[in-house]
Amino acid sequence: MSAERPFIYIHMVTSLDGKIVGKFMETGNAMSALQDYMWTNALYKADGAMCGSKTITEMGYNNPVLNPEETEVPDGDFIAEGAKVPFLVVLDSTGKDGWNQSHVNMPLSPTTTIIEVLSEKASPQYRNYLRRLNISYIISGKEHVNIVPVVQKLKKVFGVNVLGILGGATVNWSVVEAGICDEVSICLSAVGDGANNSLTLFEKSPAVLNDSPV
DSSP states (O other), rough: OTSSEEEEEEEEEOOTEEEEEEEEGSOOOOOOOHHHHHHHHHOOOOOEEEEEEEHHHHTTTTOOOOOOOOOOOOOOOOOOTTSSSSSSEEOTTTOOOOOOOEEEEEETTTEEEEEEETTTTTTTHHHHHHHHHHHHEEEOOOOOOOHHHHHHHHHHHOOOOOOEOOOHHHHHHHHTTTOOOOOOEEEEEOOOOOOOOSSSSSOOOTTOOOOOOO
């Protein structure tokens, strides 16, 4: 672990064949593993949780209402007034997530503060949309998020000392590949899934050319 970033752990429920989504999640064995997931996650006492934008849009947070006339926005990051732990940090390179307030209800905290992580491709309209909602955002990377500066800012600017990675598969892999994962915790369901098209614990982004094992 580096003094420049939080302690970072990946914590997931998987099937016996390594799936993190699929019909196996509807089984009693998966429900039992999910209960174990909840209490073990609480032991980490995380200041923040990180996930990808796909996870968020699948939860219904989509279709942001943008003003097409807002073509100008200040450069750099935006630190919202009153932002405080715990945080939900969302990797959303182009700005797809739709919010209606600056916080979201999470299992361990009903007032989890949102931080969006964007690339330079995110439009000024989307950035202004976040500003109107008083949602902090970090700009990192030209087309895709560069995760290392992000976690450093989470510690230095937002005071995050322990960060949990909650998926999806490409976020998990990006953290491992960047060499910033301190621990991997898996709650293994006593059930196989067998699907050919569902995601496993780690998946490389198509935008990443390197396919070396870590």
